[in-house]
Amino acid sequence: MARVVLVDAGGANIGSMRHALRRLGADASLASDAEEIRAATHVILPGVGAAAPGMRRLRESGLIGVVRGLTQPVLGVCLGMQLLFEYSEEGDTKCLDVLPGRLCRFDDTAVRVPHMGWNALRMERSSSLFSGIPAGAYAYFVHSYAAPVGACTLASCDYGGAFSAAVRRENFNGVQFHPERSADVGARLLANFLAL
Amino acid sequence: MLTRRIIACLDVRDGKVVKGVRFRDHVVVGEIVELARYYRDAGADELVFYDIAASPEGRCVDRAWVDRVASVLDIPFCVAGGIRNVADARAVLHAGADKISINSPALERPDLIDELADAFGVQCVVVGIDSLRDADGRWRVRQYGGDPDKTRALSRHTLEWIEEVQHRGAGEIVLNCMAADGTRMGFDIEQLARAREVCQVPLIASGGAGESRHFLDAFAQADVDGALAASIFHSGAIAIGDLKHWLAGNGVVVRQ
Numbered sequence: 001m002a003r004v005v006l007v008d009a010g011g012a013n014i015g016s017m018r019h020a021l022r023r024l025g026a027d028a029s030l031a032s033d034a035e036e037i038r039a040a041t042h043v044i045l046p047g048v049g050a051a052a053p054g055m056r057r058l059r060e061s062g063l064i065g066v067v068r069g070l071t072q073p074v075l076g077v078c079l080g081m082q083l084l085f086e087y088s089e090e091g092d093t094k095c096l097d098v099l100p101g102r103l104c105r106f107d108d109t110a111v112r113v114p115h116m117g118w119n120a121l122r123m124e125r126s127s128s129l130f131s132g133i134p135a136g137a138y139a140y141f142v143h144s145y146a147a148p149v150g151a152c153t154l155a156s157c158d159y160g161g162a163f164s165a166a167v168r169r170e171n172f173n174g175v176q177f178h179p180e181r182s183a184d185v186g187a188r189l190l191a192n193f194l195a196l
Numbered sequence: 197m198l199t200r201r202i203i204a205c206l207d208v209r210d211g212k213v214v215k216g217v218r219f220r221d222h223v224v225v226g227e228i229v230e231l232a233r234y235y236r237d238a239g240a241d242e243l244v245f246y247d248i249a250a251s252p253e254g255r256c257v258d259r260a261w262v263d264r265v266a267s268v269l270d271i272p273f274c275v276a277g278g279i280r281n282v283a284d285a286r287a288v289l290h291a292g293a294d295k296i297s298i299n300s301p302a303l304e305r306p307d308l309i310d311e312l313a314d315a316f317g318v319q320c321v322v323v324g325i326d327s328l329r330d331a332d333g334r335w336r337v338r339q340y341g342g343d344p345d346k347t348r349a350l351s352r353h354t355l356e357w358i359e360e361v362q363h364r365g366a367g368e369i370v371l372n373c374m375a376a377d378g379t380r381m382g383f384d385i386e387q388l389a390r391a392r393e394v395c396q397v398p399l400i401a402s403g404g405a406g407e408s409r410h411f412l413d414a415f416a417q418a419d420v421d422g423a424l425a426a427s428i429f430h431s432g433a434i435a436i437g438d439l440k441h442w443l444a445g446n447g448v449v450v451r452q
Contacts (some may be wrong), residue, residue, distance in 0.1 A: 012260040015292035019267045047318045108396060114319045114367050116398050117421065118199045118241055118451040137198065140272055142319045150298070159198060181294060182274045183236070 020180035052091030081174030139177035156194030201422030247277025266292020286381025313365025388418035
Protein backbone atom coordinates (compact mmCIF):
# COMPACT_ATOMS: atom_id res chain seq x y z
CA MET A 1 0.00 0.00 0.00
CA ALA A 2 1.40 3.36 -1.05
CA ARG A 3 2.01 5.84 1.75
CA VAL A 4 2.03 9.12 -0.11
CA VAL A 5 3.12 12.41 1.32
CA LEU A 6 2.79 15.85 -0.18
CA VAL A 7 5.66 18.04 0.91
CA ASP A 8 4.00 20.99 2.57
CA ALA A 9 6.12 23.99 1.86
CA GLY A 10 3.26 26.43 1.49
CA GLY A 11 2.41 25.77 -2.18
CA ALA A 12 -1.13 26.53 -3.23
CA ASN A 13 -2.15 23.50 -5.30
CA ILE A 14 -2.07 20.99 -2.47
CA GLY A 15 -5.86 20.81 -2.26
CA SER A 16 -6.39 19.81 -5.87
CA MET A 17 -3.51 17.31 -5.77
CA ARG A 18 -4.92 15.67 -2.66
CA HIS A 19 -8.30 15.35 -4.31
CA ALA A 20 -6.73 13.82 -7.42
CA LEU A 21 -4.89 11.23 -5.34
CA ARG A 22 -8.03 10.49 -3.36
CA ARG A 23 -9.90 9.80 -6.61
CA LEU A 24 -7.23 7.14 -7.23
CA GLY A 25 -7.76 5.69 -3.77
CA ALA A 26 -4.60 7.11 -2.23
CA ASP A 27 -4.98 9.21 0.89
CA ALA A 28 -2.01 11.54 0.85
CA SER A 29 -0.93 13.32 3.97
CA LEU A 30 0.68 16.72 4.14
CA ALA A 31 4.09 16.64 5.69
CA SER A 32 6.69 19.18 6.61
CA ASP A 33 8.44 16.85 9.05
CA ALA A 34 11.64 15.23 7.79
CA GLU A 35 10.98 11.83 9.34
CA GLU A 36 7.46 11.64 7.98
CA ILE A 37 8.69 12.50 4.50
CA ARG A 38 11.52 9.96 4.64
CA ALA A 39 9.09 7.24 5.80
CA ALA A 40 6.74 7.66 2.81
CA THR A 41 6.71 5.24 -0.11
CA HIS A 42 6.01 8.09 -2.57
CA VAL A 43 6.80 11.77 -2.18
CA ILE A 44 5.13 14.52 -4.18
CA LEU A 45 6.64 17.98 -4.30
CA PRO A 46 3.82 20.24 -5.42
CA GLY A 47 4.01 23.93 -5.97
CA VAL A 48 2.44 26.97 -7.43
CA GLY A 49 4.11 30.31 -7.31
CA ALA A 50 7.59 31.57 -7.80
CA ALA A 51 10.91 29.74 -7.49
CA ALA A 52 12.58 31.99 -4.90
CA PRO A 53 9.81 31.81 -2.28
CA GLY A 54 9.44 28.09 -3.05
CA MET A 55 13.10 27.44 -2.24
CA ARG A 56 12.97 29.77 0.74
CA ARG A 57 10.07 27.81 2.24
CA LEU A 58 11.94 24.53 1.77
CA ARG A 59 15.01 26.03 3.40
CA GLU A 60 13.05 27.48 6.32
CA SER A 61 11.41 24.08 6.85
CA GLY A 62 14.84 22.45 6.85
CA LEU A 63 13.81 20.26 3.90
CA ILE A 64 16.45 20.91 1.25
CA GLY A 65 18.77 18.11 2.36
CA VAL A 66 15.80 15.87 3.10
CA VAL A 67 14.36 16.11 -0.41
CA ARG A 68 17.77 15.79 -2.07
CA GLY A 69 18.50 12.66 -0.07
CA LEU A 70 15.25 10.80 -0.84
CA THR A 71 15.60 7.37 -2.44
CA GLN A 72 11.92 6.49 -2.93
CA PRO A 73 9.96 7.72 -6.00
CA VAL A 74 9.61 11.50 -5.96
CA LEU A 75 7.33 13.49 -8.26
CA GLY A 76 7.77 17.23 -8.64
CA VAL A 77 4.77 18.97 -10.16
CA CYS A 78 4.97 22.32 -11.97
CA LEU A 79 7.09 24.55 -9.71
CA GLY A 80 7.91 21.37 -7.78
CA MET A 81 9.52 19.96 -10.94
CA GLN A 82 11.35 23.21 -11.62
CA LEU A 83 12.86 23.18 -8.14
CA LEU A 84 14.47 19.81 -8.90
CA PHE A 85 16.79 21.50 -11.42
CA GLU A 86 20.04 23.35 -10.78
CA TYR A 87 18.88 26.87 -11.17
CA SER A 88 15.98 29.07 -12.23
CA GLU A 89 16.20 32.44 -13.86
CA GLU A 90 13.07 33.32 -11.90
CA GLY A 91 14.36 35.44 -9.04
CA ASP A 92 17.93 34.25 -9.79
CA THR A 93 17.31 31.15 -7.68
CA LYS A 94 19.61 28.25 -6.91
CA CYS A 95 17.41 25.16 -6.80
CA LEU A 96 17.71 21.59 -5.46
CA ASP A 97 20.15 20.44 -8.14
CA VAL A 98 19.04 16.82 -8.45
CA LEU A 99 18.45 17.24 -12.20
CA PRO A 100 20.87 18.95 -14.60
CA GLY A 101 19.67 22.07 -16.32
CA ARG A 102 18.51 25.60 -15.83
CA LEU A 103 15.03 27.08 -16.09
CA CYS A 104 14.61 29.99 -18.49
CA ARG A 105 11.68 32.29 -19.05
CA PHE A 106 9.71 31.90 -22.26
CA ASP A 107 10.59 34.59 -24.76
CA ASP A 108 7.61 36.91 -24.55
CA THR A 109 8.49 38.54 -27.84
CA ALA A 110 7.83 35.17 -29.51
CA VAL A 111 4.99 33.63 -27.47
CA ARG A 112 2.39 34.78 -24.96
CA VAL A 113 3.53 34.29 -21.40
CA PRO A 114 2.43 32.47 -19.28
CA HIS A 115 2.03 29.31 -21.33
CA MET A 116 -1.46 28.53 -20.16
CA GLY A 117 -3.70 25.79 -21.48
CA TRP A 118 -3.76 22.33 -23.00
CA ASN A 119 -0.78 21.33 -25.10
CA ALA A 120 0.31 18.06 -26.72
CA LEU A 121 2.97 15.77 -25.26
CA ARG A 122 5.70 14.37 -27.45
CA MET A 123 7.28 11.22 -26.08
CA GLU A 124 11.08 11.37 -26.09
CA ARG A 125 11.73 8.04 -24.37
CA SER A 126 9.51 5.23 -23.25
CA SER A 127 8.88 5.21 -19.53
CA SER A 128 6.61 3.45 -17.08
CA LEU A 129 5.48 6.90 -15.97
CA PHE A 130 3.72 7.27 -19.34
CA SER A 131 2.42 3.74 -19.61
CA GLY A 132 -0.94 3.79 -21.41
CA ILE A 133 -0.64 7.47 -22.37
CA PRO A 134 -0.52 7.89 -26.15
CA ALA A 135 1.85 10.24 -27.98
CA GLY A 136 0.08 13.51 -28.69
CA ALA A 137 -2.03 13.30 -25.53
CA TYR A 138 -2.98 16.69 -24.14
CA ALA A 139 -1.97 17.92 -20.71
CA TYR A 140 -2.72 21.16 -18.91
CA PHE A 141 0.14 23.63 -18.45
CA VAL A 142 0.42 26.90 -16.56
CA HIS A 143 3.92 28.33 -16.32
CA SER A 144 6.26 31.09 -17.45
CA TYR A 145 9.61 29.30 -17.04
CA ALA A 146 10.68 26.06 -18.67
CA ALA A 147 13.52 23.55 -18.67
CA PRO A 148 15.26 22.72 -21.95
CA VAL A 149 15.06 19.25 -23.43
CA GLY A 150 17.96 17.18 -22.12
CA ALA A 151 19.16 13.72 -21.22
CA CYS A 152 16.55 13.32 -18.48
CA THR A 153 13.58 14.41 -20.62
CA LEU A 154 10.81 11.80 -20.95
CA ALA A 155 8.31 13.95 -22.81
CA SER A 156 8.61 17.32 -24.45
CA CYS A 157 6.13 19.96 -25.47
CA ASP A 158 6.29 22.72 -28.04
CA TYR A 159 5.72 26.38 -27.20
CA GLY A 160 7.89 28.57 -29.36
CA GLY A 161 10.37 25.67 -29.25
CA ALA A 162 10.61 22.40 -27.37
CA PHE A 163 10.88 22.25 -23.58
CA SER A 164 10.79 19.46 -21.00
CA ALA A 165 7.24 18.45 -20.12
CA ALA A 166 8.32 15.45 -18.07
CA VAL A 167 11.68 14.40 -16.69
CA ARG A 168 13.21 11.53 -14.79
CA ARG A 169 16.57 10.78 -13.24
CA GLU A 170 16.82 7.74 -11.01
CA ASN A 171 14.01 8.09 -8.43
CA PHE A 172 13.33 11.76 -9.20
CA ASN A 173 10.45 12.43 -11.60
CA GLY A 174 8.96 15.71 -12.60
CA VAL A 175 6.11 16.98 -14.73
CA GLN A 176 5.77 20.57 -15.84
CA PHE A 177 2.05 20.13 -16.48
CA HIS A 178 -0.60 19.62 -13.83
CA PRO A 179 -1.63 15.95 -13.75
CA GLU A 180 -4.33 16.80 -11.21
CA ARG A 181 -5.86 19.06 -13.88
CA SER A 182 -5.17 16.99 -17.00
CA ALA A 183 -8.32 14.86 -16.95
CA ASP A 184 -7.83 11.16 -17.83
CA VAL A 185 -4.24 11.67 -19.01
CA GLY A 186 -3.24 13.16 -15.68
CA ALA A 187 -5.05 10.53 -13.65
CA ARG A 188 -3.20 7.82 -15.57
CA LEU A 189 0.14 9.50 -14.96
CA LEU A 190 -0.51 9.75 -11.22
CA ALA A 191 -1.61 6.11 -11.12
CA ASN A 192 1.60 5.16 -12.94
CA PHE A 193 3.64 7.12 -10.42
CA LEU A 194 1.94 5.40 -7.50
CA ALA A 195 2.76 2.06 -9.13
CA LEU A 196 6.51 2.84 -9.24
CA MET B 197 0.80 23.17 -30.20
CA LEU B 198 -1.15 25.06 -27.59
CA THR B 199 -4.85 24.51 -28.16
CA ARG B 200 -7.55 27.15 -28.14
CA ARG B 201 -9.70 26.76 -25.07
CA ILE B 202 -13.45 26.34 -24.84
CA ILE B 203 -14.55 27.54 -21.44
CA ALA B 204 -17.93 26.98 -19.87
CA CYS B 205 -18.96 29.68 -17.46
CA LEU B 206 -21.22 28.89 -14.55
CA ASP B 207 -22.75 31.86 -12.79
CA VAL B 208 -23.35 30.98 -9.17
CA ARG B 209 -25.85 32.56 -6.82
CA ASP B 210 -26.74 31.15 -3.41
CA GLY B 211 -24.82 27.97 -4.15
CA LYS B 212 -26.67 27.21 -7.41
CA VAL B 213 -25.77 27.74 -11.05
CA VAL B 214 -27.97 30.40 -12.64
CA LYS B 215 -28.12 31.99 -16.08
CA GLY B 216 -29.23 35.31 -17.32
CA VAL B 217 -29.76 37.30 -20.45
CA ARG B 218 -28.04 40.67 -20.44
CA PHE B 219 -27.27 39.95 -16.79
CA ARG B 220 -30.96 40.15 -15.78
CA ASP B 221 -33.64 37.72 -14.70
CA HIS B 222 -31.46 34.97 -13.35
CA VAL B 223 -33.02 31.54 -13.16
CA VAL B 224 -31.55 28.48 -11.53
CA VAL B 225 -30.26 25.90 -13.97
CA GLY B 226 -28.63 23.32 -11.75
CA GLU B 227 -26.42 22.01 -9.01
CA ILE B 228 -22.81 23.16 -9.13
CA VAL B 229 -21.11 19.81 -8.73
CA GLU B 230 -23.38 18.01 -11.21
CA LEU B 231 -22.82 20.69 -13.83
CA ALA B 232 -19.08 20.72 -13.20
CA ARG B 233 -18.91 17.00 -13.83
CA TYR B 234 -21.23 17.29 -16.85
CA TYR B 235 -19.04 19.90 -18.57
CA ARG B 236 -15.86 18.01 -17.77
CA ASP B 237 -17.30 14.91 -19.47
CA ALA B 238 -18.58 17.01 -22.37
CA GLY B 239 -15.03 18.12 -23.18
CA ALA B 240 -14.83 21.62 -21.73
CA ASP B 241 -11.20 22.70 -21.39
CA GLU B 242 -11.83 24.79 -18.35
CA LEU B 243 -14.63 26.03 -16.14
CA VAL B 244 -15.18 29.42 -14.61
CA PHE B 245 -17.43 29.88 -11.62
CA TYR B 246 -18.64 33.40 -11.01
CA ASP B 247 -20.29 34.09 -7.70
CA ILE B 248 -22.23 36.94 -9.27
CA ALA B 249 -23.68 38.28 -6.04
CA ALA B 250 -20.49 38.30 -3.98
CA SER B 251 -19.00 41.59 -5.12
CA PRO B 252 -22.22 43.62 -5.07
CA GLU B 253 -22.99 42.19 -1.60
CA GLY B 254 -19.48 43.02 -0.40
CA ARG B 255 -18.52 39.46 0.55
CA CYS B 256 -16.03 36.87 -0.67
CA VAL B 257 -17.00 33.81 -2.64
CA ASP B 258 -18.33 30.93 -0.51
CA ARG B 259 -15.47 28.45 -0.37
CA ALA B 260 -17.63 25.47 0.66
CA TRP B 261 -18.70 24.84 -2.93
CA VAL B 262 -15.18 25.50 -4.23
CA ASP B 263 -14.05 22.58 -2.12
CA ARG B 264 -16.88 20.37 -3.41
CA VAL B 265 -16.07 21.22 -7.02
CA ALA B 266 -12.35 20.57 -6.47
CA SER B 267 -13.06 17.12 -5.10
CA VAL B 268 -14.69 15.95 -8.34
CA LEU B 269 -13.08 18.06 -11.07
CA ASP B 270 -9.87 17.11 -12.89
CA ILE B 271 -9.76 19.98 -15.36
CA PRO B 272 -8.73 23.49 -14.42
CA PHE B 273 -11.21 25.87 -12.92
CA CYS B 274 -11.21 29.50 -12.00
CA VAL B 275 -13.27 31.14 -9.28
CA ALA B 276 -14.47 34.72 -9.30
CA GLY B 277 -16.51 36.71 -6.89
CA GLY B 278 -15.65 39.32 -4.32
CA ILE B 279 -12.03 38.26 -3.79
CA ARG B 280 -10.58 41.47 -2.36
CA ASN B 281 -7.36 40.53 -0.60
CA VAL B 282 -4.58 37.96 -0.48
CA ALA B 283 -6.26 36.05 2.35
CA ASP B 284 -9.51 35.63 0.35
CA ALA B 285 -7.52 34.43 -2.65
CA ARG B 286 -5.45 32.02 -0.59
CA ALA B 287 -8.61 30.45 0.87
CA VAL B 288 -10.06 29.89 -2.62
CA LEU B 289 -6.79 28.54 -4.07
CA HIS B 290 -6.24 26.25 -1.09
CA ALA B 291 -9.79 24.96 -1.48
CA GLY B 292 -8.60 23.70 -4.88
CA ALA B 293 -9.24 26.42 -7.45
CA ASP B 294 -6.48 26.85 -10.03
CA LYS B 295 -6.98 30.52 -10.63
CA ILE B 296 -8.83 33.39 -9.11
CA SER B 297 -10.46 36.07 -11.18
CA ILE B 298 -10.95 39.57 -9.90
CA ASN B 299 -13.01 42.31 -11.45
CA SER B 300 -14.71 44.98 -9.33
CA PRO B 301 -12.23 44.75 -6.41
CA ALA B 302 -9.37 45.39 -8.85
CA LEU B 303 -11.15 48.56 -9.95
CA GLU B 304 -11.65 49.63 -6.34
CA ARG B 305 -7.99 49.03 -5.52
CA PRO B 306 -5.69 48.21 -8.47
CA ASP B 307 -2.79 47.35 -6.10
CA LEU B 308 -4.70 44.14 -5.37
CA ILE B 309 -3.48 42.77 -8.71
CA ASP B 310 0.17 43.36 -7.76
CA GLU B 311 -0.35 41.80 -4.33
CA LEU B 312 -1.97 38.66 -5.75
CA ALA B 313 0.70 38.26 -8.42
CA ASP B 314 3.44 38.61 -5.80
CA ALA B 315 1.78 36.09 -3.51
CA PHE B 316 0.78 33.39 -6.00
CA GLY B 317 2.44 34.14 -9.35
CA VAL B 318 0.82 35.81 -12.34
CA GLN B 319 -0.47 32.47 -13.63
CA CYS B 320 -3.06 32.36 -10.83
CA VAL B 321 -4.30 35.88 -11.41
CA VAL B 322 -7.08 36.48 -13.93
CA VAL B 323 -8.57 39.92 -14.34
CA GLY B 324 -12.13 40.08 -15.62
CA ILE B 325 -13.21 43.24 -17.38
CA ASP B 326 -16.81 44.25 -18.08
CA SER B 327 -16.73 46.66 -20.97
CA LEU B 328 -19.28 48.73 -22.86
CA ARG B 329 -18.94 51.20 -25.72
CA ASP B 330 -20.06 54.69 -24.86
CA ALA B 331 -21.76 57.27 -27.11
CA ASP B 332 -18.37 58.77 -27.97
CA GLY B 333 -17.36 55.45 -29.56
CA ARG B 334 -14.84 54.47 -26.89
CA TRP B 335 -15.03 51.39 -24.71
CA ARG B 336 -15.09 51.97 -20.98
CA VAL B 337 -15.04 49.68 -18.00
CA ARG B 338 -18.12 48.93 -15.91
CA GLN B 339 -17.98 48.08 -12.22
CA TYR B 340 -20.29 45.60 -10.43
CA GLY B 341 -21.34 44.25 -13.84
CA GLY B 342 -22.83 41.19 -12.12
CA ASP B 343 -25.69 43.20 -10.67
CA PRO B 344 -27.60 45.55 -13.01
CA ASP B 345 -28.88 47.64 -10.09
CA LYS B 346 -25.35 48.38 -8.93
CA THR B 347 -23.48 48.51 -12.23
CA ARG B 348 -21.46 51.72 -12.47
CA ALA B 349 -19.95 53.33 -15.52
CA LEU B 350 -16.34 54.32 -14.93
CA SER B 351 -14.21 56.89 -16.72
CA ARG B 352 -11.52 54.22 -17.18
CA HIS B 353 -10.92 53.23 -20.80
CA THR B 354 -11.00 49.51 -21.45
CA LEU B 355 -7.86 49.36 -23.58
CA GLU B 356 -5.87 51.39 -21.06
CA TRP B 357 -7.10 49.19 -18.23
CA ILE B 358 -6.02 46.09 -20.19
CA GLU B 359 -2.50 47.52 -20.40
CA GLU B 360 -2.42 48.53 -16.77
CA VAL B 361 -3.57 45.18 -15.38
CA GLN B 362 -0.92 43.32 -17.37
CA HIS B 363 1.72 45.68 -16.07
CA ARG B 364 0.51 45.00 -12.53
CA GLY B 365 0.59 41.22 -12.89
CA ALA B 366 -2.54 39.85 -14.55
CA GLY B 367 -1.70 36.48 -16.11
CA GLU B 368 -4.89 36.30 -18.13
CA ILE B 369 -7.67 38.67 -19.12
CA VAL B 370 -11.33 37.81 -19.62
CA LEU B 371 -12.96 40.55 -21.65
CA ASN B 372 -16.71 40.50 -21.22
CA CYS B 373 -18.29 42.61 -23.94
CA MET B 374 -21.51 43.59 -22.23
CA ALA B 375 -23.37 44.81 -25.32
CA ALA B 376 -23.02 41.37 -26.89
CA ASP B 377 -23.60 39.38 -23.73
CA GLY B 378 -26.73 37.26 -23.85
CA THR B 379 -27.61 38.27 -27.40
CA ARG B 380 -26.26 35.10 -29.06
CA MET B 381 -25.36 37.33 -32.02
CA GLY B 382 -21.66 36.62 -31.82
CA PHE B 383 -18.65 37.81 -29.86
CA ASP B 384 -17.69 41.48 -30.19
CA ILE B 385 -14.91 40.82 -32.70
CA GLU B 386 -14.04 44.47 -33.19
CA GLN B 387 -13.49 45.09 -29.49
CA LEU B 388 -11.68 41.77 -28.96
CA ALA B 389 -9.32 42.45 -31.87
CA ARG B 390 -8.47 45.86 -30.45
CA ALA B 391 -7.92 44.31 -27.03
CA ARG B 392 -5.69 41.67 -28.61
CA GLU B 393 -3.39 44.35 -29.99
CA VAL B 394 -2.56 45.51 -26.48
CA CYS B 395 -2.83 42.18 -24.66
CA GLN B 396 0.29 40.02 -24.45
CA VAL B 397 -1.12 37.56 -21.90
CA PRO B 398 -3.86 35.02 -22.68
CA LEU B 399 -7.08 36.75 -23.70
CA ILE B 400 -10.48 35.12 -23.26
CA ALA B 401 -13.54 36.27 -25.22
CA SER B 402 -16.76 36.50 -23.27
CA GLY B 403 -20.28 37.53 -24.24
CA GLY B 404 -22.40 36.86 -27.30
CA ALA B 405 -21.75 33.26 -28.35
CA GLY B 406 -24.74 31.83 -30.20
CA GLU B 407 -23.43 29.35 -32.74
CA SER B 408 -20.26 27.48 -33.65
CA ARG B 409 -19.20 30.03 -36.24
CA HIS B 410 -18.97 32.70 -33.56
CA PHE B 411 -16.19 30.75 -31.86
CA LEU B 412 -14.34 30.36 -35.14
CA ASP B 413 -14.64 34.11 -35.73
CA ALA B 414 -13.22 34.88 -32.30
CA PHE B 415 -10.24 32.57 -32.79
CA ALA B 416 -9.56 33.37 -36.44
CA GLN B 417 -10.32 37.12 -36.46
CA ALA B 418 -9.52 38.27 -32.93
CA ASP B 419 -6.85 35.65 -32.17
CA VAL B 420 -8.17 35.05 -28.66
CA ASP B 421 -6.72 32.17 -26.64
CA GLY B 422 -10.05 30.97 -25.35
CA ALA B 423 -13.73 31.63 -25.70
CA LEU B 424 -16.19 31.51 -22.89
CA ALA B 425 -19.92 30.90 -22.99
CA ALA B 426 -22.70 30.01 -20.61
CA SER B 427 -26.29 29.95 -21.81
CA ILE B 428 -25.73 28.21 -25.14
CA PHE B 429 -24.00 25.38 -23.31
CA HIS B 430 -26.52 25.26 -20.46
CA SER B 431 -29.46 25.16 -22.88
CA GLY B 432 -27.89 22.42 -24.97
CA ALA B 433 -28.01 24.66 -28.07
CA ILE B 434 -24.35 23.81 -28.64
CA ALA B 435 -22.71 20.57 -27.46
CA ILE B 436 -19.05 21.20 -26.65
CA GLY B 437 -17.91 17.97 -28.31
CA ASP B 438 -19.65 18.89 -31.57
CA LEU B 439 -18.32 22.43 -31.40
CA LYS B 440 -14.72 21.26 -31.01
CA HIS B 441 -15.08 18.74 -33.79
CA TRP B 442 -16.39 21.45 -36.09
CA LEU B 443 -13.65 23.90 -35.06
CA ALA B 444 -10.97 21.26 -35.72
CA GLY B 445 -12.44 20.74 -39.19
CA ASN B 446 -12.09 24.47 -39.75
CA GLY B 447 -8.44 24.64 -38.83
CA VAL B 448 -8.62 25.54 -35.14
CA VAL B 449 -6.33 23.46 -32.90
CA VAL B 450 -8.47 22.14 -30.05
CA ARG B 451 -8.18 19.31 -27.55
CA GLN B 452 -10.48 16.43 -28.50
